[in-house]
Amino acid sequence: xxxxxxxxxxxxxxxxxxxxxxxxxxxxxxxxxxxxxxxxxxxxxxxxxxxxxxxxxxxxxxxxxxxxxxxxxxxxxxxxxxxxxxxxxxxxxxxxxxxxxxxxxxxxxxxxxxxxxxxxxxxxxxxxxxxxxxxxxxxxxxxxxxxxxxxxxxxxxxxxxxxxxxxxxxxxxxxxxxxxxxxxxxxxxxxxxxxxxxxxxxxxxxxxxxxxxxxxxxxxxxxxxxxxxxxxxxxxxxxxxxxxxxxxxxxxxxxxxxxxxxxxxxxxxxxxxxxxxxxxxxxxxxxxxxxxxxxxxxxxxxxxxxxxxxxxxxxxxxxxxxxxxxxxxxxxxxxxxx
Amino acid sequence: xxxxxxxxxxxxxxxxxxxxxxxxxxxxxxxxxxxxxxxxxxxxxxxxxxxxxxxxxxxxxxxxxxxxxxxxxxxxxxxxxxxxxxxxxxxxxxxxxxxxxxxxxxxxxxxxxxxxxxxxxxxxxxxxxxxxxxxxxxxxxxxxxxxxxxxxxxxxxxxxxxxxxxxxxxxxxxxxxxxxxxxxxxxxxxxxxxxxxxxxxxxxxxxxxxxxxxxxxxxxxxxxxxxxxxxxxxxxxxxxxxxxxxxxxxxxxxxxxxxxxxxxxxxxxxxxxxxxxxxxxxxxxxxxxxxxxxxxxxxxxxxxxxxxxxxxxxxxxxxxxxxxxxxxxxxxxxxxx
Numbered sequence: 001x002x003x004x005x006x007x008x009x010x011x012x013x014x015x016x017x018x019x020x021x022x023x024x025x026x027x028x029x030x031x032x033x034x035x036x037x038x039x040x041x042x043x044x045x046x047x048x049x050x051x052x053x054x055x056x057x058x059x060x061x062x063x064x065x066x067x068x069x070x071x072x073x074x075x076x077x078x079x080x081x082x083x084x085x086x087x088x089x090x091x092x093x094x095x096x097x098x099x100x101x102x103x104x105x106x107x108x109x110x111x112x113x114x115x116x117x118x119x120x121x122x123x124x125x126x127x128x129x130x131x132x133x134x135x136x137x138x139x140x141x142x143x144x145x146x147x148x149x150x151x152x153x154x155x156x157x158x159x160x161x162x163x164x165x166x167x168x169x170x171x172x173x174x175x176x177x178x179x180x181x182x183x184x185x186x187x188x189x190x191x192x193x194x195x196x197x198x199x200x201x202x203x204x205x206x207x208x209x210x211x212x213x214x215x216x217x218x219x220x221x222x223x224x225x226x227x228x229x230x231x232x233x234x235x236x237x238x239x240x241x242x243x244x245x246x247x248x249x250x251x252x253x254x255x256x257x258x259x260x261x262x263x264x265x266x267x268x269x270x271x272x273x274x275x276x277x278x279x280x281x282x283x284x285x286x287x288x289x290x291x292x293x294x295x296x297x298x299x300x301x302x303x304x305x306x307x308x309x310x311x312x313x314x315x316x317x318x319x320x321x322x323x324x325x326x327x328x329x330x331x332x333x334x335x336x337x338x
Numbered sequence: 339x340x341x342x343x344x345x346x347x348x349x350x351x352x353x354x355x356x357x358x359x360x361x362x363x364x365x366x367x368x369x370x371x372x373x374x375x376x377x378x379x380x381x382x383x384x385x386x387x388x389x390x391x392x393x394x395x396x397x398x399x400x401x402x403x404x405x406x407x408x409x410x411x412x413x414x415x416x417x418x419x420x421x422x423x424x425x426x427x428x429x430x431x432x433x434x435x436x437x438x439x440x441x442x443x444x445x446x447x448x449x450x451x452x453x454x455x456x457x458x459x460x461x462x463x464x465x466x467x468x469x470x471x472x473x474x475x476x477x478x479x480x481x482x483x484x485x486x487x488x489x490x491x492x493x494x495x496x497x498x499x500x501x502x503x504x505x506x507x508x509x510x511x512x513x514x515x516x517x518x519x520x521x522x523x524x525x526x527x528x529x530x531x532x533x534x535x536x537x538x539x540x541x542x543x544x545x546x547x548x549x550x551x552x553x554x555x556x557x558x559x560x561x562x563x564x565x566x567x568x569x570x571x572x573x574x575x576x577x578x579x580x581x582x583x584x585x586x587x588x589x590x591x592x593x594x595x596x597x598x599x600x601x602x603x604x605x606x607x608x609x610x611x612x613x614x615x616x617x618x619x620x621x622x623x624x625x626x627x628x629x630x631x632x633x634x635x636x637x638x639x640x641x642x643x644x645x646x647x648x649x650x651x652x653x654x655x656x657x658x659x660x661x662x663x664x665x666x667x668x669x670x671x672x673x674x675x
Binding site: 056062063169170171172199200201202203204207208211212228230233252253267272274278280282284285286288289 | 534555563595602610
């Protein structure tokens with residue numbers, strides 16, 4: 001199995017090895033009576049990925065491509081069907097008890113909607129205090145001191161600790177979510193659509209905070225988002241996911257300025273440009289993401305790919321080095337800039 | 339686009355929409371005026387609470403009875419504001435149609451798509467049942483639903499999000515509307531599907547000569563789709579003009595800040611420009627410029643003295659007391675690009 005080339009000398013913080021997860025679709029009575037076979041959603045299909053300490057890895061793709069499932073797998077919210085997650089040299093899939101908790105503490109997830117992920121009946125202080133005391137990060141009076149430190153860290157105004165989530169704006173609530181994640185002194189943050197629900201003018205504030213905190217605390221960040229401009233801005237490397245598999249991965253600037261996979265090309269071209277002269281009459285990419293219940297054989301993208309040949313319908317391309325990164329396409333070199 | 343030659347179909351003058359009690363009204367839309375010509379796409383952009391959706395709903399008269407609308411909404415010369423519900427119903431859905439952000443919550447989950455298109459055809463045309471079925475297939479075909487004939491008897495849940503939005507557009511088009519009001523039609527969709535829907539709206543507007551008002555919070559959507567843009571903040575217009583002017587050469591500090599906060603042509607991982615603070619609440623708007631509390635170039639008079647929309651060049655209006663300061667504040671970075 002090939003893995004992603006890494007910068008020489010450093011060992012990855014987090015490695016995914018042929019990671020897969022399948023969900024069984026619920027069978028209705030009529031399915032059972034008609035003896036229809038069990039349907040299986042393959043959300044993540046054999047992802048190999050190394051995440052280096054201190055880097056920001058962007059993960060992009062259409063909804064339903066499995067990017068959120070991947071994030072949740074890494075955060076330990078799902079158990080993989082097969083494959084392995086290696087964290088600091090140790091497999092975490094079978095971890096139990098204290099070691100599981102230690103992993104959960106060090107890899108923290110932040111969610112899209114801070115309003116549904118914060119308890120509306122708890123003040124900000126209670127929320128943070130709970131996280132700190134459950135994981136025994138501090139004792140006694142040091143807990144409250146830590147709460148104030150955290151709120152200061154995410155630049156919430158004084159007095160915020162005694163308020164309830166509904167008293168904050170969306171951007172402030174997202175800061176509370178960040179403070180809660182940071183309260184456990186994690187080494188890795190998984191940000192699933194962290195700023196998607198925020199107004200454009202507020203998004204920039206939260207993104208700036210994230211970058212600043214990351215540099216200050218030396219965090220590793222997995223940045224899952226559909227806003228390609230933001231991903232380009234914050235990420236060192238970017239992985240493009242299609243139907244649960246990486247189709248292209250590489251350094252952010254290289255991937256965005258010269259995507260190699262036809263899907264990456266289409267996805268980037270579809271993102272609205274701010275240049276009114278760059279208008280197109282035809283859509284950049286036709287068709288829709290096929291159902292993960294029935295992933296097409298061969299290259300999963302062949303049904304939408306303008307360059308697909310017989311080979312693509314038959315044989316699934318492996319992720320291989322092309323240009324500055326890696327691409328899973330039989331014809332990555334010959335398609336060029338078409 | 340030569341919009342000047344086309345006739346103006348909608349002329350909104352001093353629109354004001356308020357909610358709440360008369361003593362302490364919440365003014366959602368305040369003194370908003372704009373025009374839309376046939377075949378033209380006007381973008382209304384702003385953040386949540388800027389009044390863009392309420393402006394759209396005021397045109398159709400669907401904020402009553404709770405909201406109060408004042409001003410004039412001239413639809414081909416006829417003022418819609420004083421019309422009764424019954425009179426409005428003859429225009430609504432027939433001449434002016436609307437599509438929404440969440441197609442699933444606008445479609446009836448218990449009726450087939452064919453039936454829902456038919457409903458609109460019964461209400462607004464004289465076609466018989468067979469003609470209606472043929473027309474429904476034609477409409478689904480027009481909005482790019484593959485194998486339209488076979489999908490007529492499908493229910494909304496059997497369509498994907500993008501396809502549902504196409505169905506909504508097909509229903510809206512059933513009566514050959516002259517104006518399509520689109521309220522964040524692509525916000526819930528992926529960029530690839532958003533791109534397909536926007537190109538569809540663009541080609542329909544071009545081919546059918548239909549005017550469109552597109553409400554969005556995404557400057558990119560505006561740049562790619564609209565002929566003209568109106569930027570709203572706190573229920574008021576800050577800037578309105580051609581897309582090239584407003585996107586390419588914005589003048590209002592809010593438009594400038596909004597555009598600047600979108601990462602482009604900046605070094606990766608450097609701090610992005612951000613507008614300080616958060617969008618204002620409707621009950622806390624100053625009497626003067628709504629943006630003054632967050633504006634980097636606001637002067638002492640700004641919170642009290644409301645700036646008028648004034649022409650800059652031939653195709654743009656801006657409401658700001660400190661245009662030169664704004665240029666100077668945002669200028670250096672612009673020049674560096």
